[in-house]
Amino acid sequence: MNDKIGTYRFATEPFHTDFSGRLTLGVLGNHLLNCASLHAQERGFGMGTVNEESYTWVLSRLAIEMEEMPRQNEVFRIDTWVEGVYRLFTDRNYAILDNDGRPLGYARSVWAMINMHTRKPVDLLGINGGSITDYVCEHPCPIAKPSRIKVHGGEEAATLRARYSDIDLNGHVNSIRYIEHILDLFPLDLYRRRRIRRFEMAYVAESYYDDTLSFLCQQPEAGEETYSVEVRKNGTETVCRAQVEFGQPCSHPDCESSAPGQAS
């Protein structure tokens, strides 16, 4: 095993699944960010270690592409590694594998490091004598890099105020909560007919408690099932952009039995 790759094991808990009994994208996103944090920390580049020096990691982009989501009680693992380090950004990739090591999907993330006082980006190659490059690792991640998400027009699909549950330790709206709010824009019926094949986020600015968040959703072109969403705070400023691609549901014969909901 390549020792530059961190491996973390999980089980899909009952309250971490959606109506179809599959792990939710929000919980998977949490796991990915946790794995990043653990893997960096184990190598002296974690939030904790870095915080003492007044630096912190900031997530810039996240793309998740899943062939299949783990089912309730299913054991799976996440492998994570650093693909590249540049002056202001580092690319961290992930493979999500089932208990037999079969890939269920992959993810790519882009991170910057900022000085917590000045909020300015830090030169990654200047930290710890550039030793972060020692962890760069070649390993296949067969999904497209995060794209440049553009949202043209689009209608306001929802508006909400950032509440207590949205706010994380840094006083910002939690990166994963945006994903959950965006997933809530789509009707349950769409999730019954399709599954999310690829989900991409570009984080542009922070939002805070009591900010009004509006969600502009651009409908897909005819014959496509890819939605673009822009989240704005207080009417004008872009907070993040997302691209949500729905695909055919899993064709595995077992999946017929995962149809939603018992009679109730």
Place this chain on the structure above:
Amino acid sequence: MNDKIGTYRFATEPFHTDFSGRLTLGVLGNHLLNCASLHAQERGFGMGTVNEESYTWVLSRLAIEMEEMPRQNEVFRIDTWVEGVYRLFTDRNYAILDNDGRPLGYARSVWAMINMHTRKPVDLLGINGGSITDYVCEHPCPIAKPSRIKVHGGEEAATLRARYSDIDLNGHVNSIRYIEHILDLFPLDLYRRRRIRRFEMAYVAESYYDDTLSFLCQQPEAGEETYSVEVRKNGTETVCRAQVEFGQPCSHPDCESSAPGQAS
């Protein structure tokens, strides 16, 4: 160790804390329900086992009382045991303990079992020859039993539609999501000044995708900090009631350092 008590270990993950760096009540609630499920399953009374016989557990009441919430990265454990079994209900208690076995808080829950087809309650003493009573265990749980929550009047503090993220495998709004929505009724400033000492839920009816949920909140009497909340669906029918008691923040000297938020 009393073998009728199930013990489960957890660590407080970074994305499971609120702005103050403490475990959220929602995540703790999920853990409690998971422990109940595991403990029952290990003894042949789990949802899975019972589901094959067309029965399922339904949470009726939940009361959580915490002296202190686990902090980020803190390891803690949950002990759970059955306090009593009656014809239609069973009482399951919990202790939440830190890594040294010091109690952080306790919880009490009341469960019924229903037939999934008829939705009618099942006589617990008639299942598996009444063997569920073998697991009854005397163990201290020094918090008050769930009370009869009454909400008089109260103003409509929020209204929302049940969305994708609210719905669980049974097609209902997830029991824990109500807790999260209720916590979001209170301003962040209240959480800065106080912490939740006791939280109680009484589950009355199920709600479903696209139901309109309204949250009626009764303000506390002068000098008190206990709020009563009633959740109604589609204007009239009561779905659940909650009682939220805020108390003094933790007086432990370490807690001064857990003040919310770095400058940002």
